[in-house]
Structures are given as structure tokens and as C-alpha cells.
Amino acid sequence: MSQVQTSRFNHKKYQSFQQSMPALKMENRQWPSNSITQAPQWCAVDLRDGNQALIEPMSVAQKQKMWNLMVKMGFKHIEVGFPSASQPDFDFVRWLIEENQIPEDVTIQVLTQARDELIERTYQSLAGAERAIVHVYNSTSPVQREKVFGLDKQGIIDIAVRGAKKVQDEAKKYPMTTWTFEYSPESFSSTETDFAIEVCNAVINVWQPSADNKTIINLPATVECAGPNVFADQVETFCKGVNQRENIIISIHTHNDRGCAVAAAEMAILAGADRIEGTLMGNGERTGNMDLITMAMNLYSQGIDPEIDLSIADEVVATVEECTQIKTHPRHPWFGELVYTAFSGSHQDAIKKCLSVQRDDQQWDVAYLPIDPRDLGRDYQSVIRVNSQSGKGGVAYIMETGFGINLPRWMQIELSRAVQEYSVRHSCEVDNETIYKIFQQQFVQANQNFEQQYQVLGYEVHKQGEQESIQASICDGSVHGETQTIHGQGKGVISALSDGLHKTLGIDFQVQHFDQIALSKGTNSQAMAFVQIKINNRKYMGVSEHQDIMTATINSVLAAINAYIDAVQ
Ligand SMILES: CC(=O)SCCNC(=O)CCNC(=O)[C@H](O)C(C)(C)COP(=O)(O)OP(=O)(O)OC[C@H]1O[C@@H](n2cnc3c(N)ncnc32)[C@H](O)[C@@H]1OP(=O)(O)O
Numbered sequence: 001m002s003q004v005q006t007s008r009f010n011h012k013k014y015q016s017f018q019q020s021m022p023a024l025k026m027e028n029r030q031w032p033s034n035s036i037t038q039a040p041q042w043c044a045v046d047l048r049d050g051n052q053a054l055i056e057p058m059s060v061a062q063k064q065k066m067w068n069l070m071v072k073m074g075f076k077h078i079e080v081g082f083p084s085a086s087q088p089d090f091d092f093v094r095w096l097i098e099e100n101q102i103p104e105d106v107t108i109q110v111l112t113q114a115r116d117e118l119i120e121r122t123y124q125s126l127a128g129a130e131r132a133i134v135h136v137y138n139s140t141s142p143v144q145r146e147k148v149f150g151l152d153k154q155g156i157i158d159i160a161v162r163g164a165k166k167v168q169d170e171a172k173k174y175p176m177t178t179w180t181f182e183y184s185p186e187s188f189s190s191t192e193t194d195f196a197i198e199v200c201n202a203v204i205n206v207w208q209p210s211a212d213n214k215t216i217i218n219l220p221a222t223v224e225c226a227g228p229n230v231f232a233d234q235v236e237t238f239c240k241g242v243n244q245r246e247n248i249i250i251s252i253h254t255h256n257d258r259g260c261a262v263a264a265a266e267m268a269i270l271a272g273a274d275r276i277e278g279t280l281m282g283n284g285e286r287t288g289n290m291d292l293i294t295m296a297m298n299l300y301s302q303g304i305d306p307e308i309d310l311s312i313a314d315e316v317v318a319t320v321e322e323c324t325q326i327k328t329h330p331r332h333p334w335f336g337e338l339v340y341t342a343f344s345g346s347h348q349d350a351i352k353k354c355l356s357v358q359r360d361d362q363q364w365d366v367a368y369l370p371i372d373p374r375d376l377g378r379d380y381q382s383v384i385r386v387n388s389q390s391g392k393g394g395v396a397y398i399m400e401t402g403f404g405i406n407l408p409r410w411m412q413i414e415l416s417r418a419v420q421e422y423s424v425r426h427s428c429e430v431d432n433e434t435i436y437k438i439f440q441q442q443f444v445q446a447n448q449n450f451e452q453q454y455q456v457l458g459y460e461v462h463k464q465g466e467q468e469s470i471q472a473s474i475c476d477g478s479v480h481g482e483t484q485t486i487h488g489q490g491k492g493v494i495s496a497l498s499d500g501l502h503k504t505l506g507i508d509f510q511v512q513h514f515d516q517i518a519l520s521k522g523t524n525s526q527a528m529a530f531v532q533i534k535i536n537n538r539k540y541m542g543v544s545e546h547q548d549i550m551t552a553t554i555n556s557v558l559a560a561i562n563a564y565i566d567a568v569q
Pocket residue numbers: 049052082084085086112113114115118137138139148149159186222
């Protein structure tokens with residue numbers, strides 16, 4: 001048994017990245033001390049890298065939808081396809097050009113292998129474009145050299161140089177277009193960095209970039225095989241070793257095999273890169289491309305302008321889902337449905353307290369909410385949701401924001417206990433309406449629907465100095481609505497009332513808590529009174545709402561007494 005397991009799941013099958021690749025000698029490593037202060041140039045590659053990873057590649061209509069979204073968001077470089085690969089890819093590029101779909105500040109980019117016939121077809125697809133980036137690639141890593149191409153290093157350099165020349169020669173046939181060239185040493189991160197530099201320098205030598213016509217060198221982690229710090233070392237070493245650095249835009253294209261594509265891209269920026277390729281929500285080969293949304297939101301949340309519009313989160317999610325037919329994880333960084341929702345009691349408590357003192361003109365500083373969800377078009381309604389893990393803070397927040405009822409602290413505890421019991425009993429989340437219903441049923445109406453109930457019919461209150469006296473007529477449900485009149489005195493209405501009730505009904509109770517609030521919404525009543533009384537060491541609650549605050553007050557006490565009578569019947 002254990003042998004089977006060992007052979008099926010045997011870590012000795014693999015070697016560490018350090019064993020497979022000579023370690024970089026990094027003296028005076030800079031990137032750990034750097035920080036990101038501005039957005040990189042973005043390039044969205046959903047329509048190419050994202051598309052090639054889909055079970056069903058996008059139709060032209062879906063590509064158009066995705067394109068419109070990316071333009072709306074403000075992407076200036078958009079890789080629109082691999083036009084030599086298929087007719088839909090070719091047709092989509094033609095549609096963009098022939099239908100004048102490309103705004104003046106947007107440049108389309110297309111990918112091709114370094115093969116003559118594919119490069120020719122690529123240029124045919126671009127005929128008539130005002131400007132375009134032609135992106136050519138070939139693989140440079142040992143496994144690709146040895147097992148896929150069967151070539152030595154020089155053979156790989158030859159493919160790159162031949163491809164670069166062909167790209168340059170074809171461009172000359174279309175002089176009306178402003179061309180930018182991009183080269184990717186595919187599998188850069190699994191390539192010896194000095195060799196990647198050698199290949200790229202050979203390409204740069206062909207293209208001879210200048211300050212006015214820079215070349216893009218794109219460094220892909222085609223498969224993420226090492227930690228993001230290793231990648232940052234590679235990028236910093238590359239930036240130091242590449243020729244004509246000042247005329248080169250260093251672009252980064254990371255994949256997410258180890259779950260660190262965003263981290264690797266961010267560290268690559270620290271290491272000197274200028275440009276980031278990725279996809280919306282991280283769709284792409286295997287575990288996906290670097291997620292542009294996550295990286296851009298990471299910047300935004302640090303006070304850096306991401307230079308793309310992220311405020312339309314729900315539209316982004318809906319469009320990406322529609323075009324890729326891939327659902328968004330509810331906990332997807334920043335844009336997931338649940339990422340601004342707290343279920344747990346202590347988080348809810350902290351959020352409620354912080355939100356209550358957060359002002360619009362202040363820097364955002366709310367525990368458990370790294371950004372203001374309203375920035376993404378989300379409201380505060382879904383920030384707090386209640387289940388069996390929730391506490392009084394969450395329930396109180398919902399009662400206050402949803403129903404305008406600012407519960408006193410002791411009532412928050414009572415209601416939250418009732419809500420938790422409900423959640424455990426039904427094994428479910430408790431929605432806002434149900435919380436309100438529990439409150440109504442257990443505290444407001446609970447003591448109004450049985451025969452023994454007392455209710456106030458009318459009252460008079462007189463104040464003399466500190467003393468108050470009350471005369472109230474109350475209806476006694478237990479004797480078919482017979483009316484009784486009570487008289488009481490005390491310091492304040494509550495104590496006058498308890499004096500009167502004691503004398504008339506013979507019920508002795510102590511008031512533990514009494515609160516009254518003005519109601520703001522969701523009801524015609526203007527006031528709500530809450531009371532907790534103690535009789536024979538047991539507590540009873542009463543809540544009453546009424547347009548008249550005094551009626552609400554008297555009825556809340558009577559409701560608590562009704563609860564007592566009900567309990568001892
Ligand atoms: C990491 C990435 O994402 S790279 C982009 C990958 N994307 C895609 O492949 C999607 C679109 N591609 C396609 O539809 C097809 O690959 C096509 C139509 C472009 C080409 O198809 P085919 O002509 O059948 O070739 P195929 O893609 O299988 O490539 C294999 C051949 O091209 C060579 N080749 C592969 N990549 C490259 C390259 N970048 N430059 C030069 N030659 C290359 C291989 O060595 C192999 O050569 P061989 O036939 O002599 O053995």
C-alpha cells in the first residue's frame with residue numbers, strides 16, 4: 001500500500017529549480033530596496049493568450065465584446081490574436097482595421113512564431129493599420145532546445161535572428177503603418193539568463209531600436225517554475241546585461257503555475273521592468289496568466305493611479321465570464337463576490353465600528369476592508385452577512401443600515417443570540433429580512449398575541465420636581481379586554497409605571513435596561529422603546545413601537561410583563 005502511494009506521488013521525480021539552473025551571481029541586488037511608485041504600461045493579452053487556453057475559443061462576437069471592454073477600461077496596448085493561426089483570429093484583426101475600431105491612443109499587438117509563412121500572413125492581417133506591434137517569439141530554454149527543437153544554442157539564436165529579419169523585412173512592405181517590434185524569448189525564466197540576454201541582443205542587433213522607435217523585449221515566465229524572488233533576480237540581471245537598455249521597453253509576461261504570477265510581475269517591476277502583459281481575472285494557459293485586475297488593484301489600494309478604469313468591476317466580471325465561459329471564484333482578489341463580505345463576528349464588529357467613524361474626506365482606514373467597496377460600484381449592504389459565525393456587531397449593523405433601528409447594546413446581544421440559534425437550527429445564512437422578522441417575532445410582537453396581554457389605552461403623566469406620577473388605563477386581555485387603571489409615582493416615568501403596576505397587578509420587577517430611539521425608516525412609527533426587566537432572577541424583554549414615544553414606553557414594559565406571564569402560565 002505505502003509503496004503504491006510512494007510511486008504515484010513521489011517528490012524525488014522532481015528537482016529544485018536551483019539544481020536545474022545555475023544560480024545567478026547577484027552582487028549588489030537592487031530590487032528588494034525599490035518600490036513601485038507608478039503604474040507600468042499595461043498590455044492585455046486576453047484575446048490571444050487567454051483565448052488560446054479556452055475550451056471554446058472566443059467567437060468574433062465575443063472577441064468584439066472583450067475588445068470593447070478593454071478599450072473602455074483604458075488599455076493602450078491590446079494583443080488581439082495570433083492572426084496566422086486561424087481564420088477567426090485573422091478576421092477579427094481585419095474587422096478592427098476595416099471597421100475603424102481602434103482609438104487613436106490604442107495600439108493593437110499580434111503574435112507570431114518566428115516562421116516566414118506565419119510572419120507574412122501576420123502582416124497581411126495588419127494591412128491598413130495605422131500602427132501595430134508585431135510580436136515574434138521562439139523558445140530558448142534547455143528543455144525546448146534539446147527536446148522540442150533538437151537544436152543547440154546557436155540554432156535557437158538563428159531562429160530568433162531569422163524571425164527578427166523577416167519581421168523587419170515584411171514591415172518595409174507596409175510603410176504606411178507605424179510598426180513596433182516585440183520579441184519574446186519564450187520560457188525566459190527557465191532559460192539561463194546569460195543565454196536569454198545573448199538571444200535578445202542578437203534580435204536587438206537586427207532591429208536597431210532608437211529612442212523614437214523602441215523595441216519591446218518581453219520576458220515570459222511561460223511556466224512558473226521558481227519563486228518570484230528568483231524571477232526578480234533574473235529580470236534585474238537581464239536589465240543590466242541587455243544592449244541598448246535605454247531603447248528597450250522591458251515587458252513581463254508571467255503565468256501562474258505556482259500561484260505567484262502577480263507577485264513575480266510586481267517584483268519584476270522592482271527589478272526594472274516597464275511593461276506588464278496579463279489578462280483580466282487571470283484567464284490563460286493552465287493556471288492562467290498574470291491577473292491584470294489583481295495587480296492594478298494592488299496599486300490602487302496603495303494610493304497609486306492604476307491608469308485603467310477598475311470602477312466597473314461587475315461589468316468586467318460579467319463580460320469576462322460571458323466571453324471565456326469561466327466562472328469567477330467568489331473570493332477572487334478584489335473583484336470576487338465575497339471579498340468585501342464579513343461573516344465572522346469579530347470582523348463585523350470591527351467593520352461596523354470603523355465605518356461609523358470613517359468620513360468621506362479622510363484616508364480610508366477600515367479594519368478588514370482594504371479598500372472602500374463603493375469604489376468598485378459595490379454597496380455596503382453586502383459587507384456584513386450573518387450566519388452562525390456572526391456576532392452582535394453584524395446583526396446590529398444590519399438592523400441599523402437596513403431598517404433604521406439603532407439597537408441598544410443589550411438588545412444587540414439578545415437579538416444576535418436569537419439569530420444565531422436560528423442559523424444553527426436551519427444550518428444557513430440569515431438574510432436581512434429574516435433578521436428583521438426574528439426581531440419582530442421574538443421581541444416586538446411576541447407578547448401581543450395571546451389572551452393575557454396588557455396594552456395601554458391611555459395615560460396621563462405629571463411631573464413635580466424630580467417626581468413623576470402616572471395614571472394609565474390598561475386593557476387586560478385575560479378578562480375579555482377589561483380595563484384597569486393604574487396609579488404610580490417615582491423618579492421618572494419607568495419607576496412611576498413600575499410602582500403603579502406593582503400596586504395594581506401585584507407584580508414586582510426591577511428594570512434592568514430601558515432605551516428608547518427615534519426610528520428613521522422602514523416603518524410609520526416614530527419611536528421604539530426597549531425594556532428588560534427582572535422578575536425572580538429571570539429576565540424578560542419587551543419592545544414596542546408607536547408614533548407616540550410614551551405609548552411605546554408603557555407598552556414596552558407591559559410587553560415584558562406579558563412575557564413573564566406567558567412564561568409562568
Ligand atoms: C507560450 C505561448 O503561448 S506560444 C503561443 C502558442 N499559441 C498557439 O500555438 C496558438 C496558435 N497556434 C496555432 O494555431 C498553430 O500552432 C499554428 C497554426 C500557428 C502552426 O501550426 P503548425 O504549422 O501545425 O505548427 P505547430 O504549432 O505544431 O509548431 C510546430 C512546428 O513549429 C516550430 N515552432 C514552434 N514554435 C516556433 C517558433 N516560435 N518559431 C519558430 N518555429 C516554431 C516547431 O519546432 C515545429 O517544427 P517542426 O514541424 O519542424 O517540428
